[in-house]
Amino acid sequence: MTSPDHRYLLDNARVEAGERFTWLAELFDGVTRGHVDRLGARTGWRCWEVGAGGPSIPEALATAVGPTGHVLATDINPAWLDPHADYEVLRHDIVADPAPQPGTFDLVHARLVLVHVPDRAQALATMVAALRPGGWLLIEDADTELQPLACLDEVGPAQQRANRLRRAVRELMTRRGADLRFGRTLPRALRAVGLVDVSASGFFPVGGLACDRLEAATVRLVRAELLAAGLADDAELDAHLAAIEAGELDLTLAPLISAWGRRPG
Numbered sequence: 001m002t003s004p005d006h007r008y009l010l011d012n013a014r015v016e017a018g019e020r021f022t023w024l025a026e027l028f029d030g031v032t033r034g035h036v037d038r039l040g041a042r043t044g045w046r047c048w049e050v051g052a053g054g055p056s057i058p059e060a061l062a063t064a065v066g067p068t069g070h071v072l073a074t075d076i077n078p079a080w081l082d083p084h085a086d087y088e089v090l091r092h093d094i095v096a097d098p099a100p101q102p103g104t105f106d107l108v109h110a111r112l113v114l115v116h117v118p119d120r121a122q123a124l125a126t127m128v129a130a131l132r133p134g135g136w137l138l139i140e141d142a143d144t145e146l147q148p149l150a151c152l153d154e155v156g157p158a159q160q161r162a163n164r165l166r167r168a169v170r171e172l173m174t175r176r177g178a179d180l181r182f183g184r185t186l187p188r189a190l191r192a193v194g195l196v197d198v199s200a201s202g203f204f205p206v207g208g209l210a211c212d213r214l215e216a217a218t219v220r221l222v223r224a225e226l227l228a229a230g231l232a233d234d235a236e237l238d239a240h241l242a243a244i245e246a247g248e249l250d251l252t253l254a255p256l257i258s259a260w261g262r263r264p265g
């Protein structure tokens, strides 16, 4: 029997991954920065950005903590991070590697990372181990099953095709070990690892350029896998990309669930 393929599906080595980070930042950085502000990030804080992807959140954290603070940005593939910026960059696997600088961080944040990671419990334990007593963990993850549609308004064949292809991408993610119901479990998961003052909220965008561009980059990124798995054919992928380009789909995403809790002490 062959072992399951749990490699990260949306590989950072591809140019489309960089495009995705641009549009994820456009869609979600305002939400993330709002939570980080409310948790009290300020001058002198030590922050760890896990699975950072692109540079926008590490840059925002570095601005918030100033020269007396410290921001560590890690990823299994940190290719899109700037090693010369005001944050430290480290190649780090949140499942396989131990917490860097354990017990020292005021804030540990991961957005859209754990949903892709097969051993989510281990990843959470590593992040908690990095917190100082009283430090905050902020986890943000999609709950794709909560709102699985690409088009809420399934008014014609283009919208139906978009929803069919979204199901196909979700199927690929599931085969790679993603948990598409993970977002809703976050408050419980944070309490289970011993955090206190746990709260959560959700957000999802409907329509607009950033949703369109993110969808086009994602479809191009996984196109070969969709074809190889027999989950889509060239004609429908081309038609979908043309419909996105025409701006007629009002695409949406799964809700982003943001949950936070504090290490006691």
Ligand SMILES: C[S@@+](CC[C@H](N)C(=O)[O-])C[C@H]1O[C@@H](n2cnc3c(N)ncnc32)[C@H](O)[C@@H]1O
Binding pocket: 008, 010, 012, 021, 024, 025, 050, 051, 052, 053, 054, 074, 075, 076, 077, 092, 093, 094, 095, 110, 111, 112, 113, 116, 117
């Ligand atoms: C969907 S992207 C999200 C990027 C960024 N956090 C954001 O919200 O824009 C997921 C990121 O997690 C990283 N990643 C996946 N598995 C990982 C692991 N085991 N350890 C660390 N990073 C991982 C990927 O390389 C990718 O950069």
